[in-house]
Amino acid sequence: MIGRLNHVAIAVKDAAKASETYRFALGAKVSSPQDLPEHGVRVVFVELDNTKIEFLEPLGEASPIAKFLEKNPDGGMHHLCYEVKDILAARDALVAAGARVLGDGNPKTGAHGKPVLFLHPKDFLGTLTELEQV
Numbered sequence: 435m436i437g438r439l440n441h442v443a444i445a446v447k448d449a450a451k452a453s454e455t456y457r458f459a460l461g462a463k464v465s466s467p468q469d470l471p472e473h474g475v476r477v478v479f480v481e482l483d484n485t486k487i488e489f490l491e492p493l494g495e496a497s498p499i500a501k502f503l504e505k506n507p508d509g510g511m512h513h514l515c516y517e518v519k520d521i522l523a524a525r526d527a528l529v530a531a532g533a534r535v536l537g538d539g540n541p542k543t544g545a546h547g548k549p550v551l552f553l554h555p556k557d558f559l560g561t562l563t564e565l566e567q568v
């Protein structure tokens with residue numbers, strides 16, 4: 435079921451500053467910041483040969499990453515995203531295996547305009563795990 439690693443998301447207080455670190459220290463190719471108000475985040479995409487890194491900065495009052503940054507004021511790895519071919523089939527297999535899907539259990543449109551689901555971190559080694567249908 436599991437496909438490629440689509441991205442690793444890192445929560446940060448300042449996406450522009452994080453970009454500079456990756457651009458200058460690591461020589462990475464980074465996008466300009468993009469606001470996604472419907473997701474409560476400002477994002478920067480870092481393109482690597484084999485995957486992407488996404489910096490997530492909180493946007494607005496009810497940002498889903500605000501709490502994470504309260505607990506991790508320096509930022510930190512927020513989630514991993516794996517690609518799947520059929521997100522509903524993947525969800526049904528995971529639920530049958532006892533995994534918990536966050537929210538109402540139905541896919542939502544993610545930051546890349548594709549259907550995504552999030553799996554409970556307690557069921558996946560303490561790591562919030564996103565599935566994206568590609």
Ligand code: CO
Binds near residue numbers: 513515
């Ligand atoms: Co993601």
